[in-house]
Amino acid sequence: MTRSAVFSFHDRLPDTGSFFDDVIAGLSLPRKALPPKYFYDERGCELFEAICGTPEYYPTRAETVLMQERAGAMARRLGSRCALIEYGSGSARKTRILLDALAPVAYVPIDIAREQLKSAASEIARDYPGLEVAAVCADYSRPLALPEIDGLDARRKIVYFPGSTVGNLTPAEAASFLGNVRNLVGPGGGLLIGVDLRKDAALLNAAYNDRQGVTAEFNLNLLARINRELGADFDLAAFRHQAFYNEPPGRIEMHLLSLRRQRVRISGRAIRFRAGETIHTENSYKYSVTGFQTLARGAGFDPVKWWTDAKRLFAVHYLEVQR
């Protein structure tokens, strides 16, 4: 007898109206900015996967090797029969390494990219018989309610947040986000989180300026998406990808630089650009081990253990809710 996959899908994504509102609000700021969560339409997910394969973008490879080497030790810390909740599950390739070692009771992947979530989560349900998989399509930058599934009842809740996506938030935003995670997992809960380490600026600058131009295309796809979904008329040739390491705050900044003075229309609205003006599209903060531990303590977590790769490029931290 074959056991059928236990799989449910919960759609909690707001409609395209909030995309429009966020775009207009961001482009009306004195320093124009757009939220990086909007990178991930279907083309954006494809391009992000391609970035992970470029020779320059080291984080995904470093974290994957780290998981391959240390998943056993991580699983012992997390304990068996927990419920695993993942933020920004994406292709969930690193998750499979953890699932193999951990064998949790339930797996709740949460992601903003609907189609990628559907396929990655249903394939996990198929490949891990007996694992209850409840996928939630949602914007986890706001507090969210978990789906009501058996596997979450009375289980120790662990949030897995790989990929250094926490780096998209400012330290202040990250502290409040970690506070939400602490409330979600509750007393006895834990957080396993991947965080890119501070390092030489040359290596960081190369990682966000790959020679094939995949990162540039990923950045520009945000404007293409606004054209497609909001009926705008951005001329992609009139903007250029810009990424640089801003050393004092310890962050990569990505921008889209307007190459000329221009006016863009977004369903009836006009947005003006000066030549040389930029749209700030992403921050990617890098943390030392102690820098991240201090941030986590301030948000109600105790650092328990951390792991790094041989080249010390990337760190995975395990934290528990303070008692």
Ligand code: AVJ
């Ligand atoms: C997926 C947010 C972790 O910040 O490195 C990769 C996104 N942007 N190249 C990162 C990204 C440009 C990535 N995160």
